[in-house]
Amino acid sequence: MNLEKLAKLGIGIGFRERFRADIFLNQDLIDFLEITTDHYLDANPQKKDELKLLKAHFPLISHSLELSLGSAEGIDEEYLEKVAELVEFVNPQWFSDHICFTKSGGVKIGHLAPVPYTKEAIKVFVRNISKVKQRVKTPLILENITYLVNFPSSEMSEAAFIKTILDETDCGLLLDVTNLYINSRNFGFDWRKFLDEIPLERVVQLHFVGSHKHGKRLIDAHANKTEAEIWNVFAEVAKRCDIKGAILERDENFPPFTEILEEIKTAHCLMKNANIGEFSAV
Amino acid sequence: MEILIDNPLATMYGPYFLIFFGFVIFFAIIILALVKTQFDKTNNLPIPAIPPNIDPYEIAYLRGGTNEVARSVVFSLLQKGFIEIDNIATPAVVKKTFNQQDTRNLNPIEQLTLGWLGYSREPKEFFGKTGLVEQLNVYGNSYQGRLEQQQMLTSEEDRTALNPVKWTVYLLILGLGGYKTLAAIAHGNYNIIFLVILTVAGLLIARTVAKMPRITKLGKIYLERLQTAFDNLKYTSQANYIQSFRANNAPQTTFAGVDPLLLSVGVFGSGILAGTVFSGYNDAFKKAQQQSAAGGSSCGSGCGSCSAGGSSCSSGDGGGGSSCGGGCGGCGGGD
Numbered sequence: 001m002n003l004e005k006l007a008k009l010g011i012g013i014g015f016r017e018r019f020r021a022d023i024f025l026n027q028d029l030i031d032f033l034e035i036t037t038d039h040y041l042d043a044n045p046q047k048k049d050e051l052k053l054l055k056a057h058f059p060l061i062s063h064s065l066e067l068s069l070g071s072a073e074g075i076d077e078e079y080l081e082k083v084a085e086l087v088e089f090v091n092p093q094w095f096s097d098h099i100c101f102t103k104s105g106g107v108k109i110g111h112l113a114p115v116p117y118t119k120e121a122i123k124v125f126v127r128n129i130s131k132v133k134q135r136v137k138t139p140l141i142l143e144n145i146t147y148l149v150n151f152p153s154s155e156m157s158e159a160a161f162i163k164t165i166l167d168e169t170d171c172g173l174l175l176d177v178t179n180l181y182i183n184s185r186n187f188g189f190d191w192r193k194f195l196d197e198i199p200l201e202r203v204v205q206l207h208f209v210g211s212h213k214h215g216k217r218l219i220d221a222h223a224n225k226t227e228a229e230i231w232n233v234f235a236e237v238a239k240r241c242d243i244k245g246a247i248l249e250r251d252e253n254f255p256p257f258t259e260i261l262e263e264i265k266t267a268h269c270l271m272k273n274a275n276i277g278e279f280s281a282v
Numbered sequence: 283m284e285i286l287i288d289n290p291l292a293t294m295y296g297p298y299f300l301i302f303f304g305f306v307i308f309f310a311i312i313i314l315a316l317v318k319t320q321f322d323k324t325n326n327l328p329i330p331a332i333p334p335n336i337d338p339y340e341i342a343y344l345r346g347g348t349n350e351v352a353r354s355v356v357f358s359l360l361q362k363g364f365i366e367i368d369n370i371a372t373p374a375v376v377k378k379t380f381n382q383q384d385t386r387n388l389n390p391i392e393q394l395t396l397g398w399l400g401y402s403r404e405p406k407e408f409f410g411k412t413g414l415v416e417q418l419n420v421y422g423n424s425y426q427g428r429l430e431q432q433q434m435l436t437s438e439e440d441r442t443a444l445n446p447v448k449w450t451v452y453l454l455i456l457g458l459g460g461y462k463t464l465a466a467i468a469h470g471n472y473n474i475i476f477l478v479i480l481t482v483a484g485l486l487i488a489r490t491v492a493k494m495p496r497i498t499k500l501g502k503i504y505l506e507r508l509q510t511a512f513d514n515l516k517y518t519s520q521a522n523y524i525q526s527f528r529a530n531n532a533p534q535t536t537f538a539g540v541d542p543l544l545l546s547v548g549v550f551g552s553g554i555l556a557g558t559v560f561s562g563y564n565d566a567f568k569k570a571q572q573q574s575a576a577g578g579s580s581c582g583s584g585c586g587s588c589s590a591g592g593s594s595c596s597s598g599d600g601g602g603g604s605s606c607g608g609g610c611g612g613c614g615g616g617d
Contacts (some may be wrong), residue, residue, distance in 0.1 A: 021515035027334040056507075057331055141430060188342050 001139050001170045003204055004094050009059055009245035011267045013260060016250070020050070022257035027057060029261055034247045035090070037064035041082045054082070055090060061245070062087055062095045066108065069128045069142070070101035070115040084136045094139040094204060096174045099125070099162060116151035117161035120139070122168065129169040141172035141204045146179045146220045150187060158183070159197035175241075177233040178226070178249075182211050182218040189214035192231055193241065206246035208234055208267065222251035226263055234261075235270045243271065288535040292465035299462055300476055306458060307484035310451045315491050317447045320434045321440055324433045324500035333512055336540060338548030339391060340425050341508060344434060344501060345551065348422035353552055353567060355395045358544050360563055364388070364396055367566050374566035377402035391421050405566045434501030436494045448492040452578040508549050516554045519543040 010031025013019065023030060033054060040051050054060060063081050067075065082217075087095050100112040115121040132140060144162060156164075166173055184191040210224030226234075226248070237243065246267050248260065286292070305406070338358075342350040355375065359365045365380065368375045378401060383392055398417050408414040429435040459481030466474050497505070521541035546554050556565050 018514055018518075021512045021518070021542070024332050025334060025336065025545075026512045046510075049506075053507055053510050056329065273291075 001172065003139070003172050003202060003244075004242070005118060006139065006172075006204060006244050007059075009061070009093060011264050011271060012058070012061075012248070013247050013264065014063070014247050014249045014251070015054060016254075017050075019257065019260070020266040022260075024057065026257070026261060027040075029264060030058065032059040032245060034063050034249075035062045037062040037083055037086055038066060040086055041079075041108055051090070055168065059093070060090050061092045061247070062090050063143075063247075064095065064097045065112070066102050067097040067128075067132060068101045068103040069097060069125055069132070070099065070113075071103050071122060071128065072124050073081050073103070073105065075131045076103060077130050080135055087136050087138050092138060094141050095136070096141045096205065098143045098145050099165065100145045111276060112145045113177060114145060114147035114151075117154035117156045117158060119155060122161065122164050125165045126168050129165075129171060132199060133169075139172060139204075140169075140209070141174045142166070142169075143174035143176055143207065144179050144183075145176070146182050146186075148217070150184075157197065159194045163198050166199055166202050171202070173198065173202045174205045174207060175203045175237060176207035176220075177205065177237055178209050178211055178230050179220055181230050181233050182220055185211075185218050192236065195237065200237075200241045203237065204244050206237060207245055208246060208263075209249045221253075222249050223253040225255065225259060226266075231266065231270065234267065238270045246271065283444070287465050287514060291446055292462070293469070294462075296466070296471070296473070296477070300480060302483075303458060303477070303480055307455055307480070307487070308453050310477060311484075311488050311491050314447060314451045318444060318492065318494065321444055321494070322436070322498050324498040325503060327433060327500050328329075329500065329503055329507060330434075332508060336545065338423070338545045341493055341505075341548040343422060343425040344429055344497065345505060345549075347496070348415045348418050349409060349459070350551070351391075351418055351422060351425070352395075354548050355391055355418070356414075356567075357410070357547050357552060357555070357560065357563060358541070359388075359392055359396060359399075361543060362388075364392075365399065366443065367562050369562045373404050373406070374430055374562075375402050375404060376408075376566070391418065394418070394421075403613060408567075429501070432500075434494060434498055434504055436498055441494045441550065444492065444494060448488075451488050451492070452485060456483060459484070468541045505549075512545065512549050515538060515542050516546040516550050519546045520554065520558050523560060 012030055012032035013023070015023070015033045015035050017168060023033070035051070035054065040047055043051070066079055067083065069075075076224075083095075094270075100114055102109055102112060129140065129142075142165065144158070144163075154161075154243050162173065165171070180191050180194060183189070184194065208226055208230060209220075209222050210226045210230065211218040211221075212221035212224055214221075234246070248263050248267070250260065291299075339351050339354055342354040343504065356365070356387075360367065363379055364385070366377055366379050368377060376399065378396070378399060385396060394417060395414060398414050405415075410416075426435060430437045459477060461480075463474050463477055466472075466477070523543065552564055552567070555561055
């Protein structure tokens with residue numbers, strides 16, 4: 001996949017219904033939207049109208065949750081067919097899902113679950129992604145997730161695991177800088193080293209949002225303003241990669257939209273490699 | 283000349299003629315309706331994008347003409363604290379507040395309205411012949427021109443284009459009904475009441491069918507899009523103004539230069555104000571609209587929020603100018 005040919009989309013937000021009016025009133029500040037594919041599968045007429053409306057005003061990227069690319073049992077073909085139809089309708093530059101599994105034994109587990117970083121797991125990903133790519137011709141990019149445990153059975157690091165999958169499947173990377181920062185804090189590794197190990201030329205898109213502190217751990221709640229440490233990860237990635245787009249993911253604890261716009265402006269500055277120095281922790 | 287009153291049509295047995303005449307009227311009206319739908323092919327045009335710098339007054343105009351613009355402007359002044367509504371007085375009175383803020387921040391249409399208001403006015407004066415609506419026509423004409431250019435409102439040209447078909451149908455009904463009436467009288471038959479009723483009813487139905495909708499199909503689709511885009515705004519923008527909270531006349535946080543509640547009123551009509559601290563506004567203007575309509579005003583009483591569901595707003599047959607609108611305060615039907 002020639003990732004360099006993908007268009008630069010800029011900075012956008014993950015579309016949520018409650019942002020709808022604000023998004024339309026601030027169209028000139030929002031470059032593109034990421035829709036959650038699953039919200040529009042088997043959609044009612046209102047949701048279909050909404051999708052048409054969004055498509056008429058913004059470049060859209062579809063982001064699915066349930067391809068379950070890490071499931072040893074394979075891809076749910078019915079779900080894949082629906083995703084493929086939606087992607088064909090939306091006609092995005094690329095579409096994305098996660099490096100995880102969400103189904104086991106045909107049962108949805110309702111969570112983005114990590115897999116052990118093993119050669120066996122890589123084979124599963126390669127097989128499943130190959131099936132997806134046979135059906136959907138739009139470039140697929142894969143997102144790194146957060147995890148709460150390091151599997152003892154893992155045979156390699158997360159970065160090496162991601163690198164191998166990307167190399168073998170020729171997919172791009174949706175680097176969630178918040179997830180990277182959270183994992184680095186929870187498991188005490190240096191996110192800069194992680195960046196050194198992954199194929200940065202494959203980074204197509206970023207996700208960013210603030211982390212949420214839960215006891216001693218950070219979790220990816222999509223409920224807080226992006227903090228300085230995460231902006232630093234963003235800035236570093238923006239300097240080292242030719243990013244095509246970045247999406248602010250906010251799902252809970254919604255702030256006034258002006259705060260969202262401020263974050264988008266900050267991301268714009270960083271994408272342009274503005275010399276704004278290192279962010280200091282608040 | 284005898285042929286005129288002595289032919290199969292003139293001598294046709296009355297009930298049979300009524301059946302025949304009924305069929306003629308029915309098919310003539312069907313043809314008229316079909317031709318009318320062919321005039322509006324705007325649903326095939328690309329739908330205009332929703333602009334970021336959206337004008338609530340222009341949307342109000344699209345939805346219901348100058349009446350709706352007047353309502354929206356008055357609401358904006360009320361929300362900004364320049365005017366207040368005394369609902370205790372009978373009739374209700376709209377008056378300037380004592381502490382007038384700097385009016386330079388108001389846009390021209392709001393300044394004009396405030397100037398027209400003077401010290402106080404009754405709501406019914408807004409819709410009268412020398413009322414605010416008349417004053418705002420200069421803006422209305424501008425909106426009309428722009429929206430016609432975008433093919434979202436039916437233009438006068440489109441209306442007149444239907445005239446040949448419309449008048450043919452009128453003449454057919456009137457001619458056939460009138461001819462049979464005269465023929466019946468000539469034959470000494472005076473029991474023509476059903477014939478007269480059918481002729482008049484046919485003409486009235488044809489007239490109704492011949493009315494071109496004020497908003498084109500494209501305009502309706504665009505309004506529906508606006509209402510989809512701003513659907514959640516009508517709830518969120520009310521939040522600071524729900525009656526259980528302390529009244530707050532200052533406009534809430536604005537974004538993109540547009541007040542959310544004003545935009546909601548523009549898009550959905552003032553019916554969304556029910557249950558807020560501004561519901562008195564609704565009460566006063568609903569009464570005014572009813573009084574104005576009863577007094578023979580040309581203003582329609584289409585509901586503000588009806589347009590998305592297939593507006594029944596239509597302009598008069600070549601007269602009345604922007605005769606649609608008025609709004610009933612968001613009821614779902616006419617007043």
